[in-house]
Amino acid sequence: MTTPLLEVEDLRTVFHTARGDVRAVDGVSFTLDAGETLGLVGESGSGKSVLGRTVMGLVSNGPTTTVTGTVRIGGRDVHALRPAQRRRLWGPEIAMVFQDPMTSLNPVKRIGTHLTETLRLHRRCSRAEATGRAVDLLRQVGIPEPARRLRQYPHELSGGMRQRVVIAMALACDPRLLVADEPTTALDVTVQKQILDLLAALVADRGMAMVLVSHDLGAVAGRTERVQVMYAGRTVESGATGSVFTEPRHPYSDALLGSIPQMKDPPHTRLRTIEGHPPDMTRPPPGCRFGPRCPRADDRCREVLPGLAALPGAAGVPDPPRQVACHHPIELEGLMSRGR
Template sequence: MMTPSDGPLLVVDDLHTVFHTPRGEVRAVDGVSFQVAAGETLGLVGESGSGKSVLGRTVMGLIATGPATTVSGQVLLDGRDVHALKPGQRRQLWGPEIGMVFQDPMTSLNPVKRVGTHLTETLRRHLHCSRKEATERAVDLLNQVGIPEPVRRLTQYPHELSGGMRQRVVIATALACDPRLLIADEPTTALDVTVQKQILDLLASLVSERTMAMILISHDLGAVAGRTDRVQVMYAGRTVEAGPTRTVFDSPDHPYTDALLASIPQLSDQPHTVLRTIEGNPPDMTRPPRGCRFGPRCGRADDTCTDLMPALVAVPDGPARQVACHHPLLSIESLEPNAPLTEAGHGR
């Protein structure tokens, strides 16, 4: 397949993942599009259940489609449609093309296999190298992810390592075959705060060293803030806001992004400050609201919001900013495309 070398590595276009459950259809991913270029990091943020992880797995093609699950839309990796490939061909992508880091390092390593086996098996399968070469490369990989005494670690079992070390091993296995795209699905959620920072820094440095593309999925805005180039905020399976990380977090356009940022507790807060939360719960995905998915929890919602699903449109609030809202929080109010804010819907 021919692709321009400077084009984006991954193009996701109008992706839908629908689970057909006995209670009805669940549109876990509902029309999401984005692009990631080599050397770039995209952050996917949202609450639990917003469809981030399903999106990550759908992009990889890991979701088994069948009568209970349908996927539509396109995922183009280097111009190849991942979902159009035969299962066998798709398996060839996993490892050398796309790597994935999972949430919990306690469960994403097989307890009965040695650390070294995890690495060498993948290497030998994809790169067809000898046992000796594979071992050498495994030591090299463990060095790269900052594991001390790599030779000794090879013969250890996962339970002999700490959580942070295990996550490093998971990252090393995901990187074993030099993937061009790394999908990190909440890689730090199960770790201590101090270890979280180390792992995120490690991922960031690996991305720049290898000019890899990375998708960092997280519910932790802090994790995403400093280490991604662009960010995409998800709510109930849809993208509500997208743009360069810095400007999105500095001046959020969508009320949901604003509310998420406001609900991060600050250490500088007075003791006994009531934590700010977003009232209500994410919608029941078998019966999502007709209009804006966030409408029922939004302070700015009006009749338009309950009736009409807002489209993701470019807003002039900065370069490459997009938002799906009838009443975005634009910093330049005069440029707002819709009618001025109705004060009726403001403040609960």
């Protein structure tokens, strides 16, 4: 049995603030094999981006932060490494595409500098070799006139081109794992599709693993093999993407999917929303985090925090990859009756 490329076990990230401790990531576990893409979905504030940064090792123990649990990449515990060792891991082993390319690119450095300094640090190549590799990377991500772009500054490029530059930077050292954190934020719909298709093609061509963080369920649906639905720092449902999206078993997953506008709906149909608000993470509810917003909640839900548990499949056969953290998961018969 081969070891997964990425192993995350009982990961917890706590920020210590003046208002109290914020459990941004609270006991998340998953594995990821080479060549596989995992989607992390949920509302804003559910802990997706903090999880991605903690997996990267960008969030670690300090005066205002406590990280527990393990993150192993190729069998190495990221948070057990010294800072210098962790920096050597970034690039060749794991890389990240950040949400906003305008803030993740240095506005006073040319595009060429962003790319070549990474290559020269990790690949120990000459300036000429790094420049040639940078031109090739920009060409791979679909940027026209790549040699000219190297001399430009970030503000001279469009949002879509800046995002492509960030992707090129992440791919510069051929990482084994890519964390894409909302890679299409603030881009128009056409460019969003181009960026997502580009990432999918690069993962397929290079055999990388990818964690795709997004609140866009449509983006995740066609580009991931597995999905984890997060709410208030915890995983509430996980499984094969097609299974979760067609047969959501957690009320929150069902509510998320139900809030997507449907083409079959008549004009002026009122949009469906999830009632209430996400909890204050300095004072989360004692039981299920989704309990105050859940129409299925009872006294047990309000008192006991449910853990992830495997559910039987459609034929009554246990399906270990399909897990739900709910005291009253939705039955398949209920889904069928609602036309899913």
